[in-house]
Amino acid sequence: MRRSNRSRERDAEAKPTLPSPTHNTPVTRVCLIGEDGVNLQYELLSRETSREALATYDLERPFENALAVRTVSVGAAVSLLNDLQWYLTRFVEECLVQEPSIDDEEWLSRGLAEQLRNGDVDPEETGEFCKVYGLERPDTSEEEDTARGPGSGSPDDEADEDGSGHPGSAAPELESTDESADESTEEPSERSSDRGVATAFGPQRLVEPLYVRRTDGDLPEYDLRDVEETLVVRLTEAEFTQ
Template identity: 60%
Template sequence: MTRVCLIGDPDCTLQYELLSRETSREALATYDLTRPFENSLAVRTVSVGAAISLLNDLDWYLTRFVDEALVFEPSVSDEEWLSRPLARTLRNGEVGPEDTGEFCKVYGLERVGESDSSSDSEPNSSDDGESVDADSGDESGVDDAGGVAGPTHRLVEPLYVRRTGGELPEYDLRDVEQTLVVRLTEAEYSP
């Protein structure tokens, strides 16, 4: 299944902004919401096309409240995410899955509530064996109060890198145990 993860702008509370407005609440009503990272919401869709369609439906809200919209498509990579523009070009057939991995943004993952990034425990793995993905938070999706369950990690300081020889440079902006890789279009990499 394709997944969509929306990372909220630091100046707002994404869950409140999306679920307090009728149009976005209705667009998300048919999905099970999870909160894999701090100030984020994620859903599972059936395809890249459905993911892009949902993002298009939410575009007004994305412009105002979302810092990053990510798409995870296991047929492209079982570990790396796609930016919204790259997912759109993939859906439109402008680029093939094998041509999506050169330009990347790597986020450090830091445990929520920790002042430093050192930790003895790892995030939960999802049922498809991924160590870091949009399901690394609470699997229940909804907490007892009817809100979306809490995350265990936050994304910190992205590092823009270019894959050379099949390898990504190591993340070195912070001391973190894990990272999240997002594949980008060339235009996003060098604006």
């Protein structure tokens, strides 16, 4: 039996309209660059407090000895960095924030991201002061040495020797009583949060930053090393002149 056009129209009106999925919604990224000689992934994921702070994010590895996550806004990015402050002062050389509404390739320093969040600077005023890193792909042997950190032993061996369960950690005088109490002896490689770290981007290394000032919308060419790619980080004026 054929249904009338009016009946089909009534059925169409009765069906709820589902929102379209937003798979490509721009998000703010946070990237932590580890100190030389520090295995950043291990240090952050072997400690309960920092591991829990990162547990809700999908971790990425855009550069050598770095971790990156995606957040919903600059404010959320700054809040995450504040939550991780204890670890940032001990294991992280640089904190970067990328806000696609400002630029989908260039990054912001943590200080500039905070100024932007607080309304102390307008988005169009963030691009004058910059530093440009060269991007190099390290040798495999160098990458393995960096991943192991100081000392020739494996993480398991070092953990057994000192009983701490977290090799390469900061000196004892830097460890607070509260943080020491909630350290986890579980190996990072056994945790689901560690298995989620993506390596598809390749472990390129940030080398020799060149401090430059944008003139008429253009940045001077990076000439400190012979590299094919660079990474631009926008700075506050104070960071540029210090």
